[in-house]
Amino acid sequence: LIKAVIFDLDGVIISTDEYHYLAWKRLADETGLYFDRNMNSALRGVSRLESLNIILSRQGRQMSETDKLQLTDKKNSYYKEYLEHLTPASLTEDTANALTSLRKHGYLLAIGSSSKNARLILDRIGCGTYFDVVVDGNDIKRSKPDPEVFELAAKHLGVFPENCIVAEDSEAGIEAAATCGMRTAAVGYAAKIRCGDWNFDKLSELAKKIV
Ligand code: G6P
Numbered sequence: 693l694i695k696a697v698i699f700d701l702d703g704v705i706i707s708t709d710e711y712h713y714l715a716w717k718r719l720a721d722e723t724g725l726y727f728d729r730n731m732n733s734a735l736r737g738v739s740r741l742e743s744l745n746i747i748l749s750r751q752g753r754q755m756s757e758t759d760k761l762q763l764t765d766k767k768n769s770y771y772k773e774y775l776e777h778l779t780p781a782s783l784t785e786d787t788a789n790a791l792t793s794l795r796k797h798g799y800l801l802a803i804g805s806s807s808k809n810a811r812l813i814l815d816r817i818g819c820g821t822y823f824d825v826v827v828d829g830n831d832i833k834r835s836k837p838d839p840e841v842f843e844l845a846a847k848h849l850g851v852f853p854e855n856c857i858v859a860e861d862s863e864a865g866i867e868a869a870a871t872c873g874m875r876t877a878a879v880g881y882a883a884k885i886r887c888g889d890w891n892f893d894k895l896s897e898l899a900k901k902i903v
């Protein structure tokens with residue numbers, strides 16, 4: 693029995709893929725690192741520091757932990773500049789309708805995101821009030837594909853993992869949810885490669901399936 697839906701934020705509720713791309717690209721150009729859209733795709737669902745580690749390892753570069761911190765801080769300040777473009781109008785009607793319908797039918801709703809900017813993003817798009825629980829990158833020690841973020845969300849919601857379905861656009865996120873015994877609904881990229889138990893084009897299809 694499904695009692696709760698846990699949503700990844702980025703790429704599910706709102707896509708800021710392009711902002712991540714622009715911010716990493718700007719940093720890479722300044723630092724003499726190679727970065728392209730393909731690499732950006734591999735960073736979905738992965739924490740900021742882990743993302744930099746992936747970028748560095750792909751070009752055999754090493755860096756001190758202090759330098760890494762400085763670079764991830766810089767990337768984040770660029771990313772936050774781009775986030776200024778988000779407004780409540782950025783939330784699609786399909787997503788707003790799906791969230792409203794799920795709430796109306798008594799589902800508990802949560803966010804389970806690797807991002808430390810999740811609350812800022814939710815505020816900017818004006819949809820913080822849809823969710824009973826928000827667990828993000830500030831609350832966890834291990835980023836997806838580790839299931840920590842989803843396990844914590846279920847715990848805060850007061851439901852068992854088997855009563856949750858996770859909506860995700862990243863492979864890492866689908867793996868995280870499956871690892872802790874949650875059902876998975878893939879959207880976006882993850883749906884394209886059909887790695888969810890269910891694969892949807894948009895969130896209203898998920899809502900229709902379970903209400
Ligand atoms: C999401 C995005 C990733 C991003 C991660 C950390 O999972 O899909 O691309 O790296 O959040 O985001 P942050 O906002 O903390 O840098």
Ligand code: MG
Binds near residue numbers: 700702736737860865
């Ligand atoms: Mg995502």
